[in-house]
Amino acid sequence: MDSVSLSEVTVMRKTHLGFMHSFRQPFSGVTISPKFCHSKGSRAISSSVSSTKSQYVYGESLAATADSDYKMNGLTLKNRISSVKERLLLDAFDDEYGGVVVDHGKLPSSPTVFTSMLQSSLSDWRRKGKKGVWLKLPVEQSELEGFEYHHAEKGYVMLTYWIPEEEPCMLPANASHQVGVGGFVLNQFKEVLVVQEKYCTSSNTGLWKLPTGFINESEEIFSGAVREVKEETGVDTDFLEVIAFRHAHNVAFEKSDLFFICMLKPLSDKIIIDNLEIKAAKWMPLVEFVEQPMIKGDKMFKRVIEICEARLKHRYCGLSPHRLVSAFDGRPSSLYYNVVDDDDDPSHSNCRAEFY
Numbered sequence: 001m002d003s004v005s006l007s008e009v010t011v012m013r014k015t016h017l018g019f020m021h022s023f024r025q026p027f028s029g030v031t032i033s034p035k036f037c038h039s040k041g042s043r044a045i046s047s048s049v050s051s052t053k054s055q056y057v058y059g060e061s062l063a064a065t066a067d068s069d070y071k072m073n074g075l076t077l078k079n080r081i082s083s084v085k086e087r088l089l090l091d092a093f094d095d096e097y098g099g100v101v102v103d104h105g106k107l108p109s110s111p112t113v114f115t116s117m118l119q120s121s122l123s124d125w126r127r128k129g130k131k132g133v134w135l136k137l138p139v140e141q142s143e144l145e146g147f148e149y150h151h152a153e154k155g156y157v158m159l160t161y162w163i164p165e166e167e168p169c170m171l172p173a174n175a176s177h178q179v180g181v182g183g184f185v186l187n188q189f190k191e192v193l194v195v196q197e198k199y200c201t202s203s204n205t206g207l208w209k210l211p212t213g214f215i216n217e218s219e220e221i222f223s224g225a226v227r228e229v230k231e232e233t234g235v236d237t238d239f240l241e242v243i244a245f246r247h248a249h250n251v252a253f254e255k256s257d258l259f260f261i262c263m264l265k266p267l268s269d270k271i272i273i274d275n276l277e278i279k280a281a282k283w284m285p286l287v288e289f290v291e292q293p294m295i296k297g298d299k300m301f302k303r304v305i306e307i308c309e310a311r312l313k314h315r316y317c318g319l320s321p322h323r324l325v326s327a328f329d330g331r332p333s334s335l336y337y338n339v340v341d342d343d344d345d346p347s348h349s350n351c352r353a354e355f356y
């Protein structure tokens with residue numbers, strides 16, 4: 001992913017950012033402490049940028065005394081802020097996970113003001129019990145001599161520069177997708193394993209849904225689905241098939257989303273929920289699950305359930321993973337396909353597998 005996830009931003013007087021020495025203010029006075037947030041799943045960022053516009057709009061009625069002028073939020077202000085720095089906070093929005101997203105369009109141009117506002121803002125967010133802070137550093141506000149941001153990981157920011165002026169830039173773009181998985185787990189009583197999420201949009205409050213999550217870096221889809229179901233519900237499962245996948249765009253900070261819906265066979269039935277993410281989990285009769293207005297009225301989930309039901313009746317067949325090494329790149333990998341009929345060995349057909 002190409003955004004920096006900051007669990008903590010420490011403001012210091014001197015610059016310790018290595019290459020970021022070349023950043024124009026306001027960032028050259030800021031050190032990002034390496035106290036990184038452990039991110040669950042492959043996504044270092046989340047789709048939570050769909051934030052609710054809210055409170056942290058400050059900076060008005062400044063009784064500043066003058067050293068030099070600077071611009072902020074369209075207002076001409078003074079650069080001496082000692083008398084007001086406690087009151088000056090960065091513009092930010094709440095996200096749906098109890099965090100804040102700083103409005104990067106309204107960052108002050110003065111380094112002193114930025115440093116002070118960041119300090120005050122962090123104190124304010126801490127006091128209010130906020131969790132994750134998202135702070136985007138626009139490339140326009142840096143002096144990188146023509147370099148562009150390519151992507152960022154926890155320990156670095158990768159920059160690129162294309163030298164030949166007469167040739168188009170051929171450097172490959174950053175990764176464009178996040179990969180999610182959902183588990184459809186059905187028991188012998190025709191009950192499906194469902195959860196209620198702790199953090200969700202108001203329209204989804206009370207919805208019983210399939211366990212979903214993101215796969216980790218270098219994790220297989222089949223093991224990621226089993227892990228997510230285990231983490232959220234405590235139920236052990238065996239992977240059976242990818243039943244369908246959805247491709248959606250502009251989901252997380254402009255990145256696309258691949259969502260693999262997987263059929264899993266339950267190996268246990270005792271539910272132990274993950275209190276951090278999940279409000280409740282249970283085995284719910286499939287008929288009741290399907291009757292929920294949000295499922296009934298949602299084209300995707302309605303179709304997913306129809307496909308799963310067709311699969312239960314052996315009228316449909318999903319894709320199962322087959323491990324192989326391709327001579328093309330020499331890497332072990334998983335090829336997902338279905339074996340509908342294998343005359344030599346009918347037991348090979350993944351479409352004959354039962355669910356419980």
Ligand SMILES: NC(=O)c1ccc[n+]([C@@H]2O[C@H](COP(=O)([O-])OP(=O)(O)OC[C@H]3O[C@@H](n4cnc5c(N)ncnc54)[C@H](O)[C@@H]3O)[C@@H](O)[C@H]2O)c1
Pocket residue numbers: 040045046047048095097099131132179180181182197199209212213214257258259260276277
């Ligand atoms: N949740 C659904 O109802 C739903 C519906 C359709 C598709 N999907 C797919 O499921 C996959 C996973 O999506 P999801 O909705 O389970 O993921 P999500 O956005 O709920 O994130 C998973 C967990 O990560 C944590 N998290 C995410 N962003 C955070 C933030 N900004 N701050 C703090 N914590 C944060 C939360 O604990 C959250 O429960 C995706 O591919 C998505 O397209 C989900």
